[in-house]
Amino acid sequence: MLSAQNISFSYTNKRIISNVSFSIEKGKCLAVIGESGCGKSTLLQLIYGLHDLDGGHIYWNETAVLGPKFNLIPGMEKMKYLAQDFDLMPFITVAENVGKYLSNSNFKMKKSRITELLALVEMEDFAETKAQFLSGGQMQRVAIARVLALEPELLLLDEPFSHIDTFRKNSLRRRVFSYLKEKEITCIVATHDSKDILSFSDETLVLRDGKVVSNGFTKSVYKERIDFYTASLFDDVNVISSVNLGFEGDERTVYLFPYQLKVVSHSKLKVNVVQSYFKGNGFLIESTFLNEKIYFESPLPFNTNSEVYLAI
Secondary structure, three states, rough: OEEEEEEEEEEEEEEEEEEEEEOOOOOOOOEOOOOOOHHHHHHHHHHOOOOOOOOEHHHEEEEEEOOOOOOOOOOOOOEEEOOOOEEEEEEOOOHHHHHOOOOOOOOHHHHHHHHHHHOOOOHHHOOEEEEOOOOOHHHHHHHHHHOOOOOOEEEEEOOOOOOHHHHHHHHHHHHHHHHHHHOOOEOOOOOOOHHHHOOOEEEEEEEEOOOOEEEHHHHHHHHHOHHHHHHHOOOOOOEEEEHHHHHHHOOOOOEEEEOOEEEEOOEEEEEEEEEEEOOOOOOEEEEEEEEEEEEEEEEOOOOOOEEEEEEO
């Protein structure tokens, strides 16, 4: 189990992480989400022990995680951290990079392990290629295989699929997160991509300006959407008064995703269509209501300036 208790950290005089607390059980996946610069990467680095805390405590299986003031070599045993720079050795092969920290005492077992991991990230055809000749996405896949080589108990992933082509990203995501579940590897992933969150993370931590905005089961964070910021991290979001949705005597702000609105014959929410965007399985319609943007989904496009009634 990993536990962070009221941790804070500053670069010089700038506070990056402020009184953050959370915990995660063995074998679970926690997604850390938020806008750029909110402290996601720094939080992972603190968990790994790359910085000294200004305050608070981090415990991994009841052992305190300490920074460079206490450890000659930063980092915690049984933890692995995949940063955004990959840190591959450019002049050795893909197979050598993946097997860099594996023991040579049983070469046959080592070779089998390397083959297994390269197959996991779909890089087996590049085993003898030197890392310097790989694309960014290929390097990222090799880096994922390398951090998995010693089967860590806790894996820290910073934007792990950001350089990978869309056509390959979906299958790779399924492969990697299924592998982590199978091996009961605890995972914390910092990401901008909601597809890394909804299907694969058990819990989600929302950061803003280094502070926790929301923390809980992923489905709950998604459904409750406690504010516009949290909702906007998942999709386009509409901010609508409940009165305009037909809820009399219950005036409050409602945050709705485009798929939650449908076209009806008549309602209080009459919008003016601005643009229709083809999405493959239908259209995302941009419209306005009282000078505010409203987005909804439709199987068919609408003409610009046409009036449409919407409801939940």
